[in-house]
Amino acid sequence: MGKHGLKIVRAKPGHETIMANYFAVNERHLKPWTPLVPRDHHSESAWRRRLEEREIEFENGVSVHFIGTDDAESHVIGSCSLSNIVRGVFQACHMGYSIAERYQGQGYMKVITSHAVKYAFKELKMHRIMADHMPSNDRSAALLKSLGFEREGYAKEYILINGKWEDHVLNSLINPHYSR
């Protein structure tokens, strides 16, 4: 399933301007659902550093960060990260995602997250992907459900969101074709 005008790439050094713009334009849209960050957290220079750090994390097999962009990579449509990649007897990671307000509810997020899920299972050979959302985040719950994630639990005061420890619904998707 594709989406016209959507290109999915790994976020890399060079994307700092479009990353900073994405968070500036969508600040109010993302704020209720995302951790409170220091003032210059989303500046271009902070993003330049972060993208360099993420390259090292990618090389070390710790995280993979995807962005959906237009064909020219001139703006970010949405992002999806696979982080906390753990090997050994767990073979699992967390998935986090967001979409620009003007692309919300049009299926773009589903395409970007589906790409990440496929990558996690086929390339990283993960056994489990975990994704959590605040109980009131109905859009996030609907997205996960449509990807096949199942609710596994409820964690009280789980993540510090916007300065408050918020409860989260815990979900996961198991790789149906996992093989060692």
Ligand SMILES: CC(C)(COP(=O)(O)OP(=O)(O)OC[C@H]1O[C@@H](n2cnc3c(N)ncnc32)[C@H](O)[C@@H]1OP(=O)(O)O)[C@@H](O)C(=O)NCCC(=O)NCCS
């Ligand atoms: C949560 C969030 C990522 C969901 O994104 P979204 O844009 O609603 O997701 P999508 O549109 O890809 O898919 C969700 C719905 O759109 C519908 N959809 C799919 N294709 C569509 C299309 N072509 N046209 C219209 N709607 C479509 C899907 O049916 C789906 O809804 P349903 O499964 O309940 O029917 C988004 O609201 C967001 O960024 N929120 C702020 C940040 C955030 O909460 N991040 C997650 C923290 S846990």
